[in-house]
Amino acid sequence: MTLTSPKPVQPASNLPRIPVALSSSSVYPLSVHDTFAVAHDLGYDGVEVMVTGSQISRNPETLKDLIERYRMPVLAIHAPTLLLTQQVWGKAWTKIELSAAMAAEVGASVVVAHPPFRWQTGYAGNFAEGVRHIAEQYGVTIAVENMYPWRVRGREAKAYLPHWNPLPEPYEHVTWDFSHAAIAGMDSYEEIRRLGTRLSHVHLTDGTPNGKDEHLLPGEGTQRCAEALQYLSETGYTGTVAIEVSTRKAKEPGEREEMLRQTLEFARVNLNQVVDE
Structure with missing residues (x-):
């Protein structure tokens, strides 16, 4: 599929324009610095920084320098609450x-933030x-x-407390990830409708119900990504849509950038932010 560069505009209605950010996880194994550069070059509205072992991702002064250099705001911070970042910034509440x-x-x-793991009993309790x-x-x-549920030898293992699904929990604000929903066998379009104003942030990606956290480009999996974005654009959603796709398989020069450009265009089109040339 050949796509032209997106041309962002205000939506036809008087609803606020939904910003589209680039997550630093989408350029992995490249750096946070590269995230700012790619987001600037492709026309994203900002970035989401995932806090990892990278010193740049943990240094607000460096991030502010990058914000000024690229005129690219940080719209979200992803706390280091993944299994892979257990050693970053110490204890869970820290x-x-x-x-x-x-x-x-x-x-x-x-x-x-991710929900607590089952072994973090004190942290999970409140x-x-x-x-x-x-x-x-x-x-x-x-x-x-x-x-999403973890499975060991075909059976679900309780990995999170109180649960991997935030909908029934008393969280005021929720981030929705399409790839995670695919693993859980959930329909993101329907769940986003159920969340209502509790939905505060979106990780735009895709996936299939094969048990792997694939983070495919939207349209490559089974989630109703286009319908969900269209719903957000029509209902006054005031949060950010952050692109969180895997580009690790990119090998040719410019291949990663093309994947991220296509994903940005997918978001712009379905958020009603593109006009015909």
């Missing part, structure tokens, strides 16, 4: 608080109340991300 503090310092309005308190303290939104 991860959340430092992420919120950095978000406030660099001007990001949202912190993305998680909803704790994130609410930290969010109020730093003046940011902490949006808990939907995850």
